[in-house]
Amino acid sequence: MSDHIYQLFEQQQKERGIDLENVKSRIKQLNVETPSWGYGDSGTRFKVFEQEGVPRNPFEKIEDAAQVQKYTGSSPGVAIHIPWDKVDDYQKLKQHAHDHGVQLGAVNPNLFQDDDYKFGSVTNADPAIRRKATDHLLECVEIARTVKSKDLSLWFADGTNYPGQADIRKRKHWMEECLREMYDAMDEDMRMLIEYKFFEPAFYHTDLADWGMSYNMAQKLGPKAEVLVDTGHHPQGTNIEHIVAYLLDEQRLGGFHFNSRKYADDDLIAAAHNPYELFLIFYQIVQAQKDKSPGIRKNAENIAYMLDQCHNLEPKIPAMIRSITNVQTLYAKALLINLEEVHAAQERNDILGAEHAVRKAFEYDVTPLLHAVREESGLPIDPMKAYLDSGYGAKIMSRGKGGASW
Ligand code: PSV
Numbered sequence: 001m002s003d004h005i006y007q008l009f010e011q012q013q014k015e016r017g018i019d020l021e022n023v024k025s026r027i028k029q030l031n032v033e034t035p036s037w038g039y040g041d042s043g044t045r046f047k048v049f050e051q052e053g054v055p056r057n058p059f060e061k062i063e064d065a066a067q068v069q070k071y072t073g074s075s076p077g078v079a080i081h082i083p084w085d086k087v088d089d090y091q092k093l094k095q096h097a098h099d100h101g102v103q104l105g106a107v108n109p110n111l112f113q114d115d116d117y118k119f120g121s122v123t124n125a126d127p128a129i130r131r132k133a134t135d136h137l138l139e140c141v142e143i144a145r146t147v148k149s150k151d152l153s154l155w156f157a158d159g160t161n162y163p164g165q166a167d168i169r170k171r172k173h174w175m176e177e178c179l180r181e182m183y184d185a186m187d188e189d190m191r192m193l194i195e196y197k198f199f200e201p202a203f204y205h206t207d208l209a210d211w212g213m214s215y216n217m218a219q220k221l222g223p224k225a226e227v228l229v230d231t232g233h234h235p236q237g238t239n240i241e242h243i244v245a246y247l248l249d250e251q252r253l254g255g256f257h258f259n260s261r262k263y264a265d266d267d268l269i270a271a272a273h274n275p276y277e278l279f280l281i282f283y284q285i286v287q288a289q290k291d292k293s294p295g296i297r298k299n300a301e302n303i304a305y306m307l308d309q310c311h312n313l314e315p316k317i318p319a320m321i322r323s324i325t326n327v328q329t330l331y332a333k334a335l336l337i338n339l340e341e342v343h344a345a346q347e348r349n350d351i352l353g354a355e356h357a358v359r360k361a362f363e364y365d366v367t368p369l370l371h372a373v374r375e376e377s378g379l380p381i382d383p384m385k386a387y388l389d390s391g392y393g394a395k396i397m398s399r400g401k402g403g404a405s406w
């Protein structure tokens, strides 16, 4: 039955001129890193509801992340956050990941949970605190070197709550100085991913508030610095796919933190609220994969895809699995866009034709395609069901409550 449905799908796509073998191999190549912190307890400023079975340390977080990889085959990397994932022996953590079929991914310095950073970290007016923050950035470069991770992912909570609270331009220079020191300490094949966010925890100004500020910083620092787009970090109504297209064209799109948001930085399951947005982001990427400029193609092939989510109420491992399969679904749909058809409609200024050519790819049911991809890769066709049937969720309940939290 499923073979029959897939054959129909194959026939349909062939008639549209889509190279399904290429689509399948693209989906197989898609890797989306999961965040270690997404397996721990999290909550809002009102309450953290502790869940049973939450990992108690970085080693158990990796074991949980390995489950997502085991059933999806698309999340071999686990991003770590320091000091949340601080251990005495990073080699041991790296080996543990390896033993469980995953590897350590982006290293995220944490410059927002120490009392010293109340008035800023790399933008603090006190040079001793800026020194402490820079030393932490350097420590993370060293950790990345030890665990053989190439990506350092930076997000700063730095900002102010009131006009006049601090000198915005001085802070800009201080940040640049600290990042310059970190940049110079990085190996040639390392990459600094600079994330931005327009508000929260600061409510008046945030030092790196938007993609333009991150881009400007990356450009000043040099080619090892790129921009990281967290899909939850924009004001309502922002056209994120436009930002993606712009950064791809400038060859500075470093990576993504995928998640869904309805109101602010909600960190919900990727594509749970607005799947069309993720589809349109992938449309830009798929187009760039075929660009005539080798630099743009190279950028499109080297994007660090990551989830950045906090599952406050729902069970964490299934929520990650759902996110990965959602990302695969939207990528698969974007790969079904007939770019020649879109281009021809654009040439004719046929607005409705162009919009239709993009949207109709979204409307195909890619379930048979994803089943075929998973079958060919020796994976369960329904990763969620396979995980739920595995008994792992029940097994980890013996950890009890009170696991790691951010
Ligand atoms: C900030 O909201 C952020 O998106 C950054 O990536 C942090 O490192 C992450 O969330 C962890 O809370």
Ligand code: MN
Pocket (backbone or CB within 6 Å): 155, 195, 230, 257, 308
């Ligand atoms: Mn993020």
